[in-house]
Amino acid sequence: MSAAVDAHVVVTRRDGFALDVTLTAAPGEIVAVMGPSGAGKSTLLSAIAGLTRIDRGRIAIDGVEVATRRRHVTPSRRGVVLLGQDPRLFPHMTARENVAFGPRAAGTAAAAARTEADEWLWHVGLDGRGHLRPAQLSGGQQQRVALARALAARPRLVLLDEPLTSLDPETAGDIRTLLHHQLAAAHTTALVVTHDAVDAVALASRLLVLENGAITQEGAVRDVLAAPATRFVAVAAGVNRVVGTAQGGTWRGGSAPEVVLAARAAARVADGEALTVLIRPGAIGLERPPELSWTGALRLARAEEVTPNAWLARVVRLEQTPAGVRVHTAEPAVAVDLPTERAADLRLAPGDPVRLTVRPSDVRLVAASAPVRARPRIAG
Known part of the structure; x- marks a missing residue:
């Protein structure tokens, strides 16, 4: 499943920071969001996921409004999955049980959910490790399980908030390749927040640059990096x-x-x-x-x-x-x-x-x- 996203997100925090962003994504499109620390990237994803209420604007997924100033659909009813730096796996569950959680919550029978979980673990390169708990897995393996769990839930939209930041370069490269293949195979619409131009090039077709709560540049990834409009983009582009x-x-x-x-x-x-x-x-x-x-x-x-x-x-x-x-x-x-x-x-x-x-x-x-x-x- 994949969804179109049409959002105008306006959020004003208590510290005075103001976010005002208009963002769209076509079904199956992957859009990268880059910007310096404190630019409002995580706030943007939090609002789309339903964890933060918007003060003004509108968020629609597949043409259905999930957020306005007066309307706020709960995160569990948006069909959105948010994956960040912390895999946030259930520590008392095995890898298989973690991945099967989404299908079971959607009504899939336990045996069928476990079979589906094993298939996803195979897709992310963890075949034969479904019986292990998170504490028995490396950081990179935990992130693979988190990705499998996210996609097994059949989300309409996947939000990735710098999921590779805490990983070493080699592991991050492996997970990046995995993300590229799995998001494309599932035809999943995704927003990828990153500080690394490599992520944008490898994963996304379009890049949006967010600075001080506003968009300073957007377009095809290649075009933005080839003609940076701000110093931040120039540094990211090298x-x-x-x-x-x-x-x-x-x-x-x-x-x-x-x-x-x-x-x-x-x-x-x-x-x-x-x-x-x-x-x-x-x-x-x-x-x-x-x-x-x-x-x-x-x-x-x-x-x-x-x-x-x-x-x-x-x-x-x-x-x-x-x-x-x-x-x-x-x-x-x-x-x-x-x-x-x-x-x-x-x-x-x-x-x-x-x-x-x-x-x-x-x-x-x-x-x-x-x-x-x-x-x-x-x-x-």
Whole structure:
């Protein structure tokens, strides 16, 4: 079973936080919801699940209103399953009994429910472990049981609230693959809250970005990550995003001395208008300038002619990455990825001046105007 979702969720919390989101999902569609901590992602899912009452708006599942300002259908009658970081398995039940709980609650005979539970445990790679209780299973195995239990209940809508966050990378990858196959096989409509762009790419066809209680960008996952409209999306997509000004088809920004960036294709933005530059951290070259003090390097840079795609920057901080070291610089704020050996040779420290360069072919210039949000139509 799958359901269409059409929701306008308005919730104002006692701490003053306000959520105002319009969201739709077609039957069988998987929509990812990304945003920084405190953006309202979990509140959104809680409202759709029926755990939080909305102050204004409307939530409809398959065209049936389940929430308005005056109407509130209980969670058990919405046909919605919410799966979060904690599997929340019944500790006194075996894995088989946990999965069979939904079908039995719906009136399926005990023997048939247990047979169905065994089939679901096979689907999630736990064949032969149905007799074990949650305490006898690993965290990843418990999450598999939780997924099987969720799908065995034949929900019209599955809400996933960062279910992979507490798992190690290898286990998370296995569960992600499992989610992809099982949600597709069941043709289940799902909303997936995540902070990881990998989840969005692997699971969803559409991405909605939520910041400070409002949608800042939405569209096909590929389109959103390819043209991030906010700094949060740029970080999630693994690119630098800096807003400057268009002039003669180039990007200009930063403090004195001015930074000029040219791309392979000139920007189609009128001079003086806002222009965004997108650059991958690994595409930027980094060298030490002749002067090792910021004051000395800045004095030399101001005396030199501005060179497109090469500029002086100051190191703000360094952080470890799986592939090496990420150097964060200021004026403008840009991150540069370096191999560990290269970073060690340069012996960088916060406050150090560095010379950055990038090829025009690695620079993308896009208009800085707000993205157009196209709301998909749901048939029926």
